[in-house]
Amino acid sequence: MTKKITILGAGLSGLLTAYHLQNKDFDIEIIEARNRIGGRIxxxxxxxxxxxxxxxxxxxxxxxxxxxxxxxxxxxxxxxxxxxxxxxxxxxxxxxxxxxxxxxxxxxxxxxTSQLIETLKSKLTDVPIHLNEVVSNIDFDNEKIKITTPNKIFETDYVISTLPQALFANDININPPLPQKLTDIAKKTHTWMQxxxxxxxxxxxxxxxxxxxxxxxxxxxxxxxxxxxxxxxxxxxxxxxxxxxxxxxxxxxxxxxxxxxxxxxxxxxxxxxxxxxxxxxxxxKETATKSAKQIGFMYPHQNNGHPLFRESYYDNRLFFAGTETANQYPGYMEGAVIAAKNTAETILKLQSKV
The missing domain is CATH 3.90.660.10 (Polyamine Oxidase; Chain A, domain 2)
Structure with missing residues (x-):
């Protein structure tokens, strides 16, 4: 049976992750909080x-x-x-x-730079992108993951978040809760340009x-x-x-x-x-970039590229692929490209073992 992958965020890393995984026997969709694609582009x-x-x-x-x-x-x-x-x-x-x-x-x-975004979108012929969908809850308790927005509930097998780490940790209710160590680091992670x-x-x-x-x-x-x-x-x-x-x-x-x-x-x-x-x-003031709950000073690129962001969670059902997770050039467009490629490769390796 074809597994479904839901990607959170239609920025460079989100679109590129979908680009790498399309035509690999997955059903892929993207959820985006903004009324446009591109994220920080x-x-x-x-x-x-x-x-x-x-x-x-x-x-x-x-x-x-x-x-x-x-x-x-x-x-x-x-x-x-x-x-x-x-x-x-x-x-x-x-x-x-x-x-x-x-x-x-x-x-x-x-x-x-948006030429890159529009070109990637044109390549994703079978990947629906849902705009204006702000994720409030993600429930991993059952076999199918439930993602809740004010408009609807999405069901999926895998979640790949490309959202800023602090935004993911602060603004989305996760059930069961994320490991405390991950949450603590994520909330103290600087989002480049925030x-x-x-x-x-x-x-x-x-x-x-x-x-x-x-x-x-x-x-x-x-x-x-x-x-x-x-x-x-x-x-x-x-x-x-x-x-x-x-x-x-x-x-x-x-x-x-x-x-x-x-x-x-x-x-x-x-x-x-x-x-x-x-x-x-x-x-x-871009609520899809910086959480209103994130307060206090942070150093530029603070906790960017932390190893915890490159691990999978909930029995290989949650992955991170945003630019701040990259092991090289986190926060930059180069980091987004690296993170998308690495995450896609990780999922394809797991698929090959099934």
Missing amino acids: HTINSDTAQVEMGATWFNEIHVNFKNLLSELELGYFEQFMQGTSYFEPFSAAPAQEIQIPQNSPSYRVVGG DSIKIAFVYDDPFWRNKNYSGTLFSNVGPITEFYDQSNAALNKFALCGFISSGMEMYTQEERLEKLKIQLEKIFGQESLNFTSYHETVWA
Whole structure:
């Protein structure tokens, strides 16, 4: 009899796990809490803009991610860093003009990172994806696992969670309870980008490039802390995109924008205020990324890659495959690719022994 696998989360690791397991004699479905797929990958794509509100960059060392792009025939291009950049060390001092060495480039996916998500989805022809399904309970007590959302009850043989570990441990009632040691570690696991606020200003033309500036800013002052050129590969959509101080979460969007405009004009001049649209994502307010029950300071990548996340539970019926579970590059897109591959291989090995 064909066994059913239910994957929690339609981000990169969830879709990729399904991709590896499809056509392997499983009945696969994906449950996603958001109204969209992609998780922490989210490209805003319109006639005038192509900006990344989530995962964006990768490097030469991310070989598994690069191999995946090659397999799916997706292109990538180098992050534009040419020309003069800015560094703002102190609030009382003007920004310094600096040159950034071009010896370790970063790359972006042609068409936006969501191109990867949409391509994977197109490959999953027999895998239903249920959106707007927030899991509240998982019951392992019977032969069939029961997954409860406000809308329905799903029954399955295996659960693969790709959710952030802290979100899984804090927000889902598990019966019988998870091992206490696992729960304790999971609740104290940092979810990469959970406190990030990402912003983008879209322009009709790249005024910074026209002046031989890279569009790059590093600031110890804020509110913008990192800023980069976000022009697309075709060079017909232009933007500046980056991160702002996490403390800016306390303000309204209107208040944030006013503070950003002051710094923007200070660094890039009057032309920088001629943006055509402004976009932002406060990831701490994304309930499918960060649990409201998770409080207190955490170090970046705290407990990421912990060995307990790569074990199976409930007699090989619960597995974890989110990026924070990876034994290499946890939290990054590379980690998501590694975690998905490792978990799929583990399940296929178990299947071969049946």
